[in-house]
Amino acid sequence: MNTRWTVAPESPGSPVAAALWRAYYTEVSDRWYLLHEGRTTDVAELEREIAAVSGAELAPPRGLLLVGRYDGEPAGTAGVRLVGAGTAELTRVYVRAALRGTGGAPLLVAAAEAAARELGADRVRLDTRSDLTEARALYARLGYEETGRHNDDIYAEHFFTKPLG
Numbered sequence: 001m002n003t004r005w006t007v008a009p010e011s012p013g014s015p016v017a018a019a020l021w022r023a024y025y026t027e028v029s030d031r032w033y034l035l036h037e038g039r040t041t042d043v044a045e046l047e048r049e050i051a052a053v054s055g056a057e058l059a060p061p062r063g064l065l066l067v068g069r070y071d072g073e074p075a076g077t078a079g080v081r082l083v084g085a086g087t088a089e090l091t092r093v094y095v096r097a098a099l100r101g102t103g104g105a106p107l108l109v110a111a112a113e114a115a116a117r118e119l120g121a122d123r124v125r126l127d128t129r130s131d132l133t134e135a136r137a138l139y140a141r142l143g144y145e146e147t148g149r150h151n152d153d154i155y156a157e158h159f160f161t162k163p164l165g
Helices: 015-037 043-052 104-118 133-141
Strands: 005-009 063-070 073-084 087-095 123-128 145-147 158-163
Touching (some): 005 104, 063 104, 073 104, 104 133, 133 158
Parallel strands (some): 087 123
Antiparallel strands (some): 005 063, 063 073, 123 158, 145 158
């Protein structure tokens, strides 16, 4: 049992959630721009996109944002929201780079799956990009199966689903 990690609900508007959202968004945006355009994200664009997403969809009663703490310090997130009858979507799965490989991501995903069950979902779906190879490997390892497209997000390239038992 990993006792250095704890996972608990967090308000999407809290300073902790905002800092982790900024770290997550900066990393995935920079990775995309470096791969496709050889540059990092423009600061003005980064600020505009971060401000445009409140995270309200990750608040009860139809969602939940979870924060993972490593030795008490905010270190990762996972969000879940209902998107249809019996279906929840997993989003914002993130662990700070320095703490990857310490067991936080599987704990966050398991907690999000439990939250999805409590919200009434019997399956979880998600999407990710091709360049996020670590995420794709994590989801496969945790029992998610690649499926067909379920949304029109222009950045989404891989789609996964998992029944909740």
